[in-house]
Amino acid sequence: MFGFLRRKKRKTDVAETTEESAAGLTDSEAAPGEADAEPAGQQTESADTPTSEPPRETDTTESAAPTSEETDTQRQESDTTVAATPAASSDDSGSLFSRLAKTRSGLTEGLGDLFLGKKKIDDDMLEELETRLIMADVGQQTTMALIDELTDEISRKHVDDPERLFETLHRLMVERLTSVQPATPPSRRQSGRPHVMVVCGINGGGKTTSIGKLAHRFKGEGRNVTLAAADTFRAAAVEQLIAWGERNDVRVIGEPGRGDPASVAFDAVSSAKARGSDMLIVDTAGRLHTQSGLMDELGKLIRVIGKAEPEAPDEVLLVIDASIGQNALIQARQFNDAVKLTGLIVTKLDGTAKGGIVFAIAEELGLPIHFIGVGEKSEDLRPFEPRAFVDALLDHRPD
Numbered sequence: 085m086f087g088f089l090r091r092k093k094r095k096t097d098v099a100e101t102t103e104e105s106a107a108g109l110t111d112s113e114a115a116p117g118e119a120d121a122e123p124a125g126q127q128t129e130s131a132d133t134p135t136s137e138p139p140r141e142t143d144t145t146e147s148a149a150p151t152s153e154e155t156d157t158q159r160q161e162s163d164t165t166v167a168a169t170p171a172a173s174s175d176d177s178g179s180l181f182s183r184l185a186k187t188r189s190g191l192t193e194g195l196g197d198l199f200l201g202k203k204k205i206d207d208d209m210l211e212e213l214e215t216r217l218i219m220a221d222v223g224q225q226t227t228m229a230l231i232d233e234l235t236d237e238i239s240r241k242h243v244d245d246p247e248r249l250f251e252t253l254h255r256l257m258v259e260r261l262t263s264v265q266p267a268t269p270p271s272r273r274q275s276g277r278p279h280v281m282v283v284c285g286i287n288g289g290g291k292t293t294s295i296g297k298l299a300h301r302f303k304g305e306g307r308n309v310t311l312a313a314a315d316t317f318r319a320a321a322v323e324q325l326i327a328w329g330e331r332n333d334v335r336v337i338g339e340p341g342r343g344d345p346a347s348v349a350f351d352a353v354s355s356a357k358a359r360g361s362d363m364l365i366v367d368t369a370g371r372l373h374t375q376s377g378l379m380d381e382l383g384k385l386i387r388v389i390g391k392a393e394p395e396a397p398d399e400v401l402l403v404i405d406a407s408i409g410q411n412a413l414i415q416a417r418q419f420n421d422a423v424k425l426t427g428l429i430v431t432k433l434d435g436t437a438k439g440g441i442v443f444a445i446a447e448e449l450g451l452p453i454h455f456i457g458v459g460e461k462s463e464d465l466r467p468f469e470p471r472a473f474v475d476a477l478l479d480h481r482p483d
Contacts, residue, residue: 205238205249213253220477221409223444230256254478260443261470265452269467270399270426271302271363278310278356278364280389280396282349283429284382284419285403287370290431290457292321294403295367296328297465298455302363303332310359312352312366313338314345314385325367335359345369345381346388353392366397379422386423401454403429404445409438416445425449429465431457439477 210231217227230253237243237252271279281298285291295311302309311329315321319340329336337352349366356364368385371378389396402419404412412430419425433439433456442453453468 205244205246210235217440220440221438221444222440223410223413223447226260226443226447229447230260250478254474257443257474257478258471261446261453261473264446264450265468265470269454271454273398275395275398277393277395278353278361279398280353280356280364280366280393281399281401282366282368282386282389282397283401283403284368284423285370286372286415289370289403289405291370291403292324292328292367294429294431294455294457294465295325295365296332297457297462298365299328299332299334300462301465302365303334307363308359308361309334309363309365310352310356310361311336312349312364314348314352315367315369316343316345316348317369321367321369335361346385349385350388350392353389353396357393374418379419383423399426399454400424401427401429403431406430406433406439406441409441410444412441413444413448416449416451420449420451425451427452427454429453429455429457430468431465434458434464442473 213234214227214231217230218224222230233256234249234252238249243249243252271281273279283291283295283298292315299309299311309332311325311334313322313325313336315325316338322338322340322342325338326336335355337355338348342348345368352364352366355361366385366389368382369378371382386397386400400423402416402425404415406412408415416425416428428445428451430442430453445451446453455465456468456473457465
C-alpha cells in the first residue's frame with residue numbers, strides 16, 4: 085500500500101478521535117496556543133552536506149584535491165565500505181526513499197486528499213494526477229500516455245478504487261523504465277579487453293565527480309580500473325581526476341597542460357590494454373550541446389578511441405543534472421544526435437523536485453539510465469533500478 089495513503093488514514097483516524105473527545109469541551113478548557121503549536125525540534129536535512137571527498141563540480145571551477153593525509157584516511161574508510169557493500173545493498177531501498185523526498189513530495193503531496201475517501205474514480209481525479217505528473221517533470225508526452233493507459237485500464241478492468249488505481253500507475257511507470265534498460269549492464273559484460281566508457285556532459289553537471297565515484301564502485305568490485313584525463317581544457321578537471329585516482333588507488337593517464345584530448349584517449353586505451361586493465365573510463369571536456377565545434381571534437385575523440393581498439397568505446401554515457409528538468413531532455417537529445425549515446429548518468433536527484441525527467445528521456449529517446457546520483461558520498465552513485473526508483477518516487481511500500 086502507498087505510504088502516504090497509510091499516513092493519511094492514520095491522520096484521519098486521529099483527527100476523528102480528537103474531534104469526538106473535544107466535542108464536550110468549552111473554549112476555556114482548551115490549552116492556550118494549542119492550535120498553533122508546532123512539533124519541537126523539527127529540522128530540515130540537507131542532502132548537500134559537505135563531505136571529505138574530492139569536491140563536486142560547480143558551474144565555474146572545481147576545488148583543489150584533498151591533502152595526502154586526508155586522502156589516506158578517506159581511502160581506508162572507502163575500502164572498508166566497498167568491501168562490505170560493493171554493489172547496491174539491502175539498505176539502498178530505504179535510503180532511496182529519503183533521497184528522493186523532494187520529487188516525491190511534489191508528486192504525492194495532497195494525493196491523499198485527492199484519492200482517499202473517493203467512492204469512484206472520475207475525470208477530476210485524473211486531471212489532478214496529470215497536473216502532478218507534469219509538475220514533477222515527467223513530461224507532457226509521457227504524462228498523457230500514462231493517463232491514456234490508466235483510462236484504458238479503468239474501463240477494461242473496471243478499476244474502481246484508489247489503491248488499485250495507484251498500483252496500476254506504479255506498474256505502468258516501472259514498465260516505462262524497464263522497457264529501455266538492458267538485460268545485463270554493459271559494464272558487467274566480459275570481452276577479454278578493457279571495457280571503454282566515455283563520459284560526457286556540460287560543466288557543472290557532476291561529470292568528473294561521477295567518474296571518480298564510478299572508479300570507487302568498480303574498484304570495490306575487484307575491477308582493474310584506469311582513468312583517462314581527456315578534459316584538457318581545464319587544469320582543475322585533470323587535477324580533480326588525479327585526486328580521485330589517488331583516493332581510489334587507480335591509475336590516471338594524462339597530466340595538466342597536455343593539449344590534445346584525442347591523443348590522451350588514444351594513449352589511455354593503449355596503456356590500459358598493455359597493463360591488463362579491464363575498465364577504462366574517459367573524462368571529456370564539459371561542453372554545451374549548442375557548441376558545435378566542441379561537439380565535433382567529442383566525435384573525433386570517440387573515433388580515435390575506435391582506432392586504438394576497433395570495438396571501443398563500449399559505452400558513451402551522458403551525465404545530466406536532474407535539477408534542470410526539461411533542459412536535461414534537450415541536452416540528451418542534442419548529445420545523442422552528435423555522438424549516439426548508449427545511456428545516462430542522472431545526478432543530483434536528491435536535491436530536486438524534478439526527478440520525473442527520467443521518464444521523459446526514456447519515453448522520447450529510449451536511452452537507459454545506468455547510474456543515478458543521490459548524494460555526496462562515493463556510495464551515493466548507484467546502479468539505476470527502475471522498480472526501486474518508482475517505489476521511492478510514489479512512496480510505494482509493498483505489504
